[in-house]
Amino acid sequence: xxxxxxxxLERLKPLVLVAVGGFTGAIARYAVAAALPGGFPWGTLAxxxxxxxxxxxxxxxxxLTGRLSSETRLVLGTGFLSSFTTYSTFAVQTxxxxxxxxxxxxxxxxxxxxxxxxxxxxxxxxxxxxxxxx
Amino acid sequence: MxxxxxxxxxxxxxxxxxxxxxxxxxxxxxxxxxxxxLGSLALGALTARLAADATLVALLGxxxxxxxxxFSSFAVETVESYESGARRAALGNAxxxxxxxxxxxxxxxWLATAL
Numbered sequence: 466x467x468x469x470x471x472x473x474l475e476r477l478k479p480l481v482l483v484a485v486g487g488f489t490g491a492i493a494r495y496a497v498a499a500a501l502p503g504g505f506p507w508g509t510l511a512x513x514x515x516x517x518x519x520x521x522x523x524x525x526x527x528x529l530t531g532r533l534s535s536e537t538r539l540v541l542g543t544g545f546l547s548s549f550t551t552y553s554t555f556a557v558q559t560x561x562x563x564x565x566x567x568x569x570x571x572x573x574x575x576x577x578x579x580x581x582x583x584x585x586x587x588x589x590x591x592x593x594x595x596x597x598x599x
Numbered sequence: 600m601x602x603x604x605x606x607x608x609x610x611x612x613x614x615x616x617x618x619x620x621x622x623x624x625x626x627x628x629x630x631x632x633x634x635x636x637l638g639s640l641a642l643g644a645l646t647a648r649l650a651a652d653a654t655l656v657a658l659l660g661x662x663x664x665x666x667x668x669x670f671s672s673f674a675v676e677t678v679e680s681y682e683s684g685a686r687r688a689a690l691g692n693a694x695x696x697x698x699x700x701x702x703x704x705x706x707x708x709w710l711a712t713a714l
Binding site (some may be wrong): 472478479480483484485486487488489490491492494495496498512513516518520521524543545546547548549550551552553554555556557559560571574575578579582583 | 602603606607608609610611612613614615617618623635639641643646648651660661662664665666667668669670671673674675677678690691696697700701703704705709
């Protein structure tokens with residue numbers, strides 16, 4: 466179906482999917498932050514690492530097996546996970562820490578976040594491998 | 600409205616705004632850098648000016664700015680460009696987001712109190 470033939474409802478669908486994911490992702494982030502101890506920004510570190518792992522799984526799944534629909538990727542990736550993880554809160558919290566803890570916070574978010582993406586891809590590869598071999 | 604709903608509504612609007620930036624800025628890394636810097640500027644200003652207003656902090660800070668900016672997309676895009684061989688671009692992207700966001704937080708705080 467071409468763009469011109471799409472009904473208003475179909476054109477709205479991506480926005481609804483992103484909105485639903487964004488709504489639930491922000492609430493989930495808020496819940497994680499509330500559940501973890503204060504002092505050091507553990508909540509932001511936890512959501513950034515967990516969300517990077519999950520987005521790694523989601524995006525590499527797209528290239529390796531492609532079983533998930535584009536709608537699923539939109540609601541989970543662009544909506545939920547991008548809303549669940551946050552850079553602005555990470556930056557504001559880093560700026561408020563003492564220099565030593567600020568460096569530790571940046572190192573932890575960056576190192577664990579990047580490793581989580583790689584781990585997410587490895588998880589997809591190891592799950593997809595039997596299928597590829599078979 | 601309770602805090603959870605405020606965070607959710609802010610998150611919904613933040614995610615839609617990020618999606619809108621992504622559809623205007625075609626390059627994924629640039630779109631992510633743009634939302635991360637803009638969101639950090641806004642959150643820096645909010646933190647300096649409205650920290651006492653719990654309703655606005657939940658709606659605009661935790662909800663909107665938290666969801667408008669993203670760490671997961673940043674991490675995936677940086678790893679992807681590093682592994683594709685564009686190592687300098689990946690390191691530049693990591694540094695630009697970090698330094699840019701920290702400067703934006705400071706600038707936002709300064710603007711909110713100076714204006």
